[in-house]
Each structure stands twice: as C-alpha cells, then as structure tokens.
Amino acid sequence: MKRNGQTEESDSKPPPTKKPKVVKSKDKENHIDGLDDTDSLWRVEEELQYNFSIGLDTSRNICRLLDEGKTIPFIARYRREQTEGMEPDTLRHFKESFESYKTVKEKCIKNISAVVKLGKLTPIVKRSFFAAKSLEELEVAFTPFKTSAKTSLAERARTAGLGEHAENLLTGRISSIDPNSLINSKIPGRETVADIENGLQHVIADAIVYDKDFVIFLRDTQKKAGLVMEVKESKTKENKKDASTKDTKKKTGSNETDSRKFEIYHDFSKPVKFLQSHQVLAINRGESLKFLTVKINIPDWVLQQIEKQVKYQWLCKGSNSKYRTELISASVKDAYKRLITPKIIRNCRAELTKMAENEAIDNFAKNLQKLLLMPPYLGKTILSIDPGFSHGCKIAVISANGDVLDTAIIRPRFNIETGGDERTFAQLQSLVLQYNIDTIAIGNGTACRETENLVDKAIQTGLFKHMKVQYVIVDERGASIYSCTDIAKKEFPKLDTNLISAVSLGRRLQDPLSEYVKIEPHHLGCGMYQHDVKQARLKTALDETVVECVSFVGVNLNSCSDLLLQRVAGLNAARAKSIIDYRREKGDFQSRSDLKKVKGIGEKVFEQCAGFVRVVNSSDKIGKPDKKYNPLDATNIHPESYAAANKVIEKANLDISKIGTTGFKQMLQQYVVKRGVENLASELKIGVPTLNLIVESLEKGLGYDMRESMDGPIFKSGMxxxxxxxxxxxxxxxxxxxxxxxxxxxxxxxxxxxxxxxxxxxxxxxxxxxxxxxxxxxxxxxxxxxxxxxxxx
Structure with a gap:
C-alpha cells in the first residue's frame, strides 16, 4: 500500500541483516551509526499532510515554522500565505501532532539503540520500530526487550534458534521443514516436535503482527470493522467500594462515588463509530471507579479479512506446500487470539479516549476563548457584591479605571418577605448615592439568588432615588482562588482576602480579559470532564488559548500590566518584567521598534511579539499626530509590512493621520477595487493574505477592539x-x-x-x-x- 508518497518494499526480499554499529556521540546519546530518520518507514510532514488534508508543501512550511520557534498567533496572522489560511485552533492541533510525531521518532531511535546493545536487532524488529507512529505502538514493540519484562513466546523461540527457519517459511524461501531434524534436548524449546512447531508458529505470528504493511492493513480494517462497545454494571463494585472512594478523590477531586450516576451505562451497547465523547469519558470514569465493566466486540469479518491479507501478502508468494499453508494458517489463528485481538481492543480504546479528550479539551478551550473575549464594560463605576450567608456579602466599589474606591460588608437577613433589613438597605443606598453608581455586579455563587432578590427589592422600592440602577450576574468561578494567590496579595497587600474577591468580580465586568489572565485557566471551569483528560494537554491547550486571545486583542505597551504582557506571543514573565522596568525608567514607548532597546528582546522575539503590542498616541489628536509617532504602531499591521502599507496609502493618495475615518475607508476601498487585490499584491510583492490584513487594519482604525463584536453581559432591573x-x-x-x-x-x-x-x-x-x-x-x-x-x- 502506498500513502503520501511512501514506497513499498518487496516482500520477497527481506532487508539486509547487517547489524548497525552503536557509537558514542556528543550530540546524541546512543546514536546509531548509519541509522537515522532516513531509515524510517514514514515521514512526519507526510503524516501531517494526510491527517490535516493539506498540501505537502504547506505541511512542510508549518513544520519548518514550528521548528524555528514561531508561535501559533504569529503563524495564524502573519504567515497565512504559507499555511493555506489555517486557523489558530487547527494550528494548535497541528503543533500537538507535530510534537507527538517528533517524540515518537526520537524514542524510536533510542529503543533501537537499546535493542542493538542487547544484540537482538533483526530486520523484522527494526521494521516494527520504524513502522510505529505512536508511543503506544513503540511500547508494544519494545516490551519484549525490557530487562524486567517477561520474555515473549516469539523471543524464546528465536533464542532457541527457530527464528530464521520460521521467517524462511513465512516468506516462502522454503516450503517445508522437518521438525525432527531440529530436535535438541539440550536447548529449551526444542525438546520435542510439538515444541518446535509451537515455536515456529509463535515466530510467524509475531512477524505477521509487526510487519509494516500488515500494521497499515490492520489499521484500515479496524476502521471499517463494525466494532461494538458493551458496558455492564461491575459485579465487583461493592467489594471495592473503599478503593473506589480513594480513586474518586484522587481523580476527580471530590467525594462523589455514587454509582447511580452510571446507571444509564449498566446495560449499554453501541457501535464504536457512533459513541460520543462525553459517553466515552463517562464510561472511562465508571470503569476506573470499578462501577462498570467494558467489552469491545469484534466481528468474525475481521478474522476473515486478516486471513485474506496473509494469503495475499505471504502465502501466494514463494514456494508453497500443504505444510507451509497449514502452519501459517495456524499461526494466523494464534496471532489473532493472542496478539491481534488485544491490539485491536487496545487501539480502539486508545483512539476513543483520544477523540473524547480532544473534543473535551477543544470544548474547554472554545468556552475559555469566548469568556476571555467578552466585551469590556468601560467608563462606569461599579458596585460589586460577592454574596454569602455566614460571612455576609462582601462589597467593593470600583472606579471606571479599576481602582478600589470603597469596601464594605453587609449582613442581610435575607428575609423573603422584607428583602432584607433597614441597616442593609441603608448601606446599599449610601454607597450607590455617594459614588453615583448605576451598575451593580453580583457574583453567581452561594446566596446569589437571595442577593439578587435584595437588590431587586431596593430598585423596585425606589431606594436609590434619582439613580437608574441596573444589575448583572457575573460568573465568579476562580475568584476565591485568585484572592488567595501571591498576585492578589501583591496587588492588594492591605485588603482582606474576602474583599479581594468582590474587587475581582467588578473588574471582570469592566475588562474581562485583563482580570481573567490573573487566574490559571483550569480554575475557570468553563468545560466538562476537566479531571478526566490528561492534565498536561489540557493546561497546554488552555495556556495557548489565553496567549491567542491576548495577542489577537492586542495590548497597549504604555498602560498594560505585566500579567497581560507575559501572555503576548513571544513574551514571558522575564521579558514582560524587563518591558515594565524599561517603561518605568525611560518613560512611555514612542514606537514598537523601541522594544528592541529592552533587555532580552532580540530580533526573533521582536518578530513574534511586535504585531500584538500597540503604541497609541498619547496626544489623541486626530489629524495632528506627533511627528515621531507612526499610526501604524497602533494597528494589527506587523512592522515587517510597514513598507507595503505605506505604499498602499501613498498610491491611494491617503493621509496616514486619517486612518479609520469614514473618508479614508471609502477612498481605500475604491482604490483596492479599482486596482484589484491580486494585481496590487503582485505589484507590492506580498501575498494576498498579507494585503488583506493591511487593508482591513487600515479600515478599522486605531481604536479597534475585536471584542466589540462579541455578545456582552445581560443587565437587569428586575428579577x-x-x-x-x-x-x-x-x-x-x-x-x-x-x-x-x-x-x-x-x-x-x-x-x-x-x-x-x-x-x-x-x-x-x-x-x-x-x-x-x-x-x-x-x-x-x-x-x-x-x-x-x-x-x-
């Protein structure tokens, strides 16, 4: 079978058996002389081309960009010509697959090196390693060679000297063999004819299962097979209740061990291809807690297809005889029962879990993205309330700039008939009227409904007099965790932890992105099955989502916090601190290029981050900009494209100081339509995607915020x-x-x-x-x- 340009090797001639030489290398430990990635049976770029349905050149471009250390936001926005316009989410998956494949390649060489040292590297073993495309497959191939592992049946037979005979029979070099001639009472595994025939069978079974072409065939067959998952209630769950409780606390971080949650899976059966991700994760959890037992049913059709493949790949080639046919047929049945069936089940479960984890992580990342990109509610003084029963309701008054103007704690009785007591109402009235507040933010946690009822009662009874007050429910996930962090203590050294939560709620309404970046993404809980996926993968995906959101929104170099800066593509905590220190010592940045003067910001770092930071003219005088100020520094246009942008402005007879105005936009559109996008891009010697980005950025103007198009919070004046x-x-x-x-x-x-x-x-x-x-x-x-x-x- 050929795929992605791979060439088939003849089955009639085995690879040479020359033993690779292990040499020490300063650059790569356990390097094998004459053995590297060129020996592999597959290529990373070709696999990714196939997986993502893109051109081979595009796959190579993205791999090269990632190898060069380019970030996802940078590639997604400024290298669209090389990626077929691939979106950030897809690029993130591409990067994950790319790194996974590279890890497999590196471990493959290490495993082969280890086998070489043991003196057990054969052509078939070598092919089995080079055919592996996942760590799981490598693990299976390497298991027989682990020093602590039990020797496989095939390895015992090879040790007994039956390997070459079995492989000659399989490939058809010989058509039969006399078992009696191989009997040797001094060699374990060769004492009797039965021992020899079993040994030959085990080696043939092993050779078939790990053959490169057969592995590809088996993958395709598994996809076509109508595998069915059957789930039953575990009969041993009552005997393992204590263990289940411990497992649940460890895996889910809660005390939920109620088997009733899994009742819908007590008699569950469904074709594998129709299973949904949340079902897979729920079944996996139930199985790990000993509440469920899982079985994968494989139809007889699979064995029939395997027998046809073996006949086509081996039995139809070389010398043949009844003895060879019967031995290989018996070997196939042995391989199917002992090796192939467990492998199919293992692969099926692994693929289902991977699919479910991918969807769960994607779902979490998309929810997080929407949460971070909620539009800011600017220019308003906010009264925020963190509801509570025993400790009262914590209140913070936040200025339009995010400063804490006042704090208080009210302890309402939450009487449904009265809506609270007179003292509580008096405190609320005093704060609202004193600071001219027209918006109240209420956290959605404990006592939220009662607090909402209290505020509603105050509004309906005219407690706030001339003020037209509205309120909004704010998601408080992660607020209490943030209030206990070092970041919060540094920001509010003299403020009580409980009051910090109220401050965070108000700021979340004013500028969600700036506030949410202070919290580890997984604490925001905007997804499901968070504890049932690999935590490292989840953290990486969520962290990259935060970087994408911060980068694509853009940050003002002269006003943003270091917490925002360190989430910009290409930057980190150390570089963000250096930028803040430079700003504190030298004053405001006058241009993006000033970043190069900051310690730790070299050309490569500047390339990655420059397009995502902005320098906004502090004078804010439309039409009268500072002579040193370049308006392009406040757009999404990357400095590498300034020359092209200036040519567009010049050719269209536009005034750069008018960027974003109605007249500027109309004239620019007319010019681009008249010249034609492709012709103009060719004239400027840039790609069409880059030209589109330039034109779009010039049209949107200097104060554009992509969050403006997102749906904002719902404000209410009654419940x-x-x-x-x-x-x-x-x-x-x-x-x-x-x-x-x-x-x-x-x-x-x-x-x-x-x-x-x-x-x-x-x-x-x-x-x-x-x-x-x-x-x-x-x-x-x-x-x-x-x-x-x-x-x-």
Missing amino acids: TRLEDIKVGDTLTGRVNNVTPFGAFVDIGLGKNGLLHNSKMRGAKVELGNRVKVKLINKDLNMGKIGLELIQLL
Whole structure:
C-alpha cells in the first residue's frame, strides 16, 4: 500500500541483516551509526499532510515554522500565505501532532539503540520500530526487550534458534521443514516436535503482527470493522467500594462515588463509530471507579479479512506446500487470539479516549476563548457584591479605571418577605448615592439568588432615588482562588482576602480579559470532564488559548500590566518584567521598534511579539499626530509590512493621520477595487493574505477592539422567579457553558436551563451567545429547567 508518497518494499526480499554499529556521540546519546530518520518507514510532514488534508508543501512550511520557534498567533496572522489560511485552533492541533510525531521518532531511535546493545536487532524488529507512529505502538514493540519484562513466546523461540527457519517459511524461501531434524534436548524449546512447531508458529505470528504493511492493513480494517462497545454494571463494585472512594478523590477531586450516576451505562451497547465523547469519558470514569465493566466486540469479518491479507501478502508468494499453508494458517489463528485481538481492543480504546479528550479539551478551550473575549464594560463605576450567608456579602466599589474606591460588608437577613433589613438597605443606598453608581455586579455563587432578590427589592422600592440602577450576574468561578494567590496579595497587600474577591468580580465586568489572565485557566471551569483528560494537554491547550486571545486583542505597551504582557506571543514573565522596568525608567514607548532597546528582546522575539503590542498616541489628536509617532504602531499591521502599507496609502493618495475615518475607508476601498487585490499584491510583492490584513487594519482604525463584536453581559432591573413562569413561556438569556451534549443558559432564574442538542434546531451556539428560548419543562423540586431554542439574538 502506498500513502503520501511512501514506497513499498518487496516482500520477497527481506532487508539486509547487517547489524548497525552503536557509537558514542556528543550530540546524541546512543546514536546509531548509519541509522537515522532516513531509515524510517514514514515521514512526519507526510503524516501531517494526510491527517490535516493539506498540501505537502504547506505541511512542510508549518513544520519548518514550528521548528524555528514561531508561535501559533504569529503563524495564524502573519504567515497565512504559507499555511493555506489555517486557523489558530487547527494550528494548535497541528503543533500537538507535530510534537507527538517528533517524540515518537526520537524514542524510536533510542529503543533501537537499546535493542542493538542487547544484540537482538533483526530486520523484522527494526521494521516494527520504524513502522510505529505512536508511543503506544513503540511500547508494544519494545516490551519484549525490557530487562524486567517477561520474555515473549516469539523471543524464546528465536533464542532457541527457530527464528530464521520460521521467517524462511513465512516468506516462502522454503516450503517445508522437518521438525525432527531440529530436535535438541539440550536447548529449551526444542525438546520435542510439538515444541518446535509451537515455536515456529509463535515466530510467524509475531512477524505477521509487526510487519509494516500488515500494521497499515490492520489499521484500515479496524476502521471499517463494525466494532461494538458493551458496558455492564461491575459485579465487583461493592467489594471495592473503599478503593473506589480513594480513586474518586484522587481523580476527580471530590467525594462523589455514587454509582447511580452510571446507571444509564449498566446495560449499554453501541457501535464504536457512533459513541460520543462525553459517553466515552463517562464510561472511562465508571470503569476506573470499578462501577462498570467494558467489552469491545469484534466481528468474525475481521478474522476473515486478516486471513485474506496473509494469503495475499505471504502465502501466494514463494514456494508453497500443504505444510507451509497449514502452519501459517495456524499461526494466523494464534496471532489473532493472542496478539491481534488485544491490539485491536487496545487501539480502539486508545483512539476513543483520544477523540473524547480532544473534543473535551477543544470544548474547554472554545468556552475559555469566548469568556476571555467578552466585551469590556468601560467608563462606569461599579458596585460589586460577592454574596454569602455566614460571612455576609462582601462589597467593593470600583472606579471606571479599576481602582478600589470603597469596601464594605453587609449582613442581610435575607428575609423573603422584607428583602432584607433597614441597616442593609441603608448601606446599599449610601454607597450607590455617594459614588453615583448605576451598575451593580453580583457574583453567581452561594446566596446569589437571595442577593439578587435584595437588590431587586431596593430598585423596585425606589431606594436609590434619582439613580437608574441596573444589575448583572457575573460568573465568579476562580475568584476565591485568585484572592488567595501571591498576585492578589501583591496587588492588594492591605485588603482582606474576602474583599479581594468582590474587587475581582467588578473588574471582570469592566475588562474581562485583563482580570481573567490573573487566574490559571483550569480554575475557570468553563468545560466538562476537566479531571478526566490528561492534565498536561489540557493546561497546554488552555495556556495557548489565553496567549491567542491576548495577542489577537492586542495590548497597549504604555498602560498594560505585566500579567497581560507575559501572555503576548513571544513574551514571558522575564521579558514582560524587563518591558515594565524599561517603561518605568525611560518613560512611555514612542514606537514598537523601541522594544528592541529592552533587555532580552532580540530580533526573533521582536518578530513574534511586535504585531500584538500597540503604541497609541498619547496626544489623541486626530489629524495632528506627533511627528515621531507612526499610526501604524497602533494597528494589527506587523512592522515587517510597514513598507507595503505605506505604499498602499501613498498610491491611494491617503493621509496616514486619517486612518479609520469614514473618508479614508471609502477612498481605500475604491482604490483596492479599482486596482484589484491580486494585481496590487503582485505589484507590492506580498501575498494576498498579507494585503488583506493591511487593508482591513487600515479600515478599522486605531481604536479597534475585536471584542466589540462579541455578545456582552445581560443587565437587569428586575428579577424573574421560577415559580412565576410556565411551560411554553418565551425567555431570553445568555449561554454560559457549552458541553458535548448541549448548552447551559442563564435565563435570570438563579438556575441555568439546559438547552439540549436535540432542541437547538440545527443551530450552533457558543459561550456568550444571547438566545431566545422556550421553556419546555421545569422541575421545582429538582430545580431542573428544560429549554428549546427559538433563535440566536
């Protein structure tokens, strides 16, 4: 079989058996002389080309860019000509696969080196290593050679001297052999005819399973086979209750060991290809907690296909005889039962888990992205409340610039009839009127509903007099964790930890991105099955998502915090500190190029970060810019493209100081249409994607913020109760979490409603979307709310 330009090797002639020489190398430990990646049976670029359905040149371009240390945001925005316009999410997957394949290549060479030292490297073993495309496959190939591992049946037979005879029979060099001639009572495994025939069978089975072409065939067969997963309730779960409790605490960080959560899987059967990611992760969890047992059923069709493949690949070639046919047929059945079936099941489970983890991590990353890109609510003084019962409600008054103006703690009685006591109302009234507050932010945690009722009562009774006050529910996930961090203590050294949470809530409303970057992404909890995926992969994906969001929004070099700066592509904590120190000592940056004067910012770092930082003219005088100020420094245009941008402005007879104005935009559009995008790009000697970026940036102007197009929070001046609505009522709300099976919508009832996938009418909703929904069911006792989508707003 040929794929991605790979060439087949003849099955009739085995590879040479010359033993590679192990030599010491300063550059690579355990390097094998004459053995490197050129010996491999597959190429990273070709595999990635196949996996991502892109051109080979594109695959090579991206691999080269990643090898050069280019960041995902930089590649996605400024190297689109070389990537076929690949989006950041896809580039992130590409990078993960690229690094995984490189790891496999490196470990393959190390494993072969180890086998060479043992003196056990044969052509078949070498091919089995070079055919492996994952660490799991490498592990299987290397297991027989581990010093602590039990020797495989095939390895014992080879040790007994039966390897060459078996391989000659398999390849057809000989058609039969007399077992009696090989009997040797002094050699274990060759005492009897039965020992010899079993040994030959084990070597042939092993050679078939690890053959490069057979491995590819088996992968394809597995994909076509109608594998079925069957799940049952574990009969041993009661005997292992204590172990389950420990496992759950370790794996999920909670005390939930209720087997009832897995009842829907007690008699579950479904074709593997139809399994959904959340089902796979739930089944994996139930199995690890000993509540479920899992079985993969393989149809007989698979064995039939394997027998056909063996006949085509081996039996139809070389010398043949009844003895050879029967021995190879017996070897196939032995291989199927002992090696292939476990391998198919292992591969199937691994692929399902990988698919489920990928979807769960992608879902988490997309939700995080929407959360970070919520539009800022600027220019308002905010009164934020962190609700609570026993410790009271913590209050912070935040200025339009994010400064803490005042703090307080109120201890309402939360009496439903009165909505609170007079003292509480007096404290709220005093703060609102003193600071002219028209917006109150309420955290959505414990006592949120009661606090909302309190604020609603104050508004409805005219407590705030002339002030038209509105309130909004703010997601407080991670706020309490942030308040205990060193970052929070450094920022608010004299402020009580509980009050810091209230400050964070208010700032989240004002500028979500600036506030959320202070919190480790996994603490924001905007996904499901967080503890059931590999934590290292989750952390990497979420960290890169934060970098993408911060980079694409852009940061002002002269006002941003070091926490924002260190999340810019190409920068880190040390470089961000150097930039802040430079700004403190030298004053404001006058241009992007000034970054090169900062310690630790060389040409490579500057290339990566320059397009994502902005220098905004402090004078803010439209039409009268500072002579030293370059307006392009406040756009998304990279300094490497300034020459092309200036030529566009010059050729269109435009004034650079008018960037973003209506007249400038109209004239630019007219010029580009008249000249033609491809002709203009060719004239400027740049790619069409780069020209489009230049034109788009010039049109949007200097104050453009990509978050303006996102859905913002929902403000309310009165509350709705679950008891007051009935099935069939139409409600509006905001999506605040998206899962593989549906979305949870805040409809102002103090409890999120579930919008199941089956009720979305084919629409795709994302975190932050505003939606109009219909109430289709409610359960007052359980607090469950079912919704159906009417339309996206």
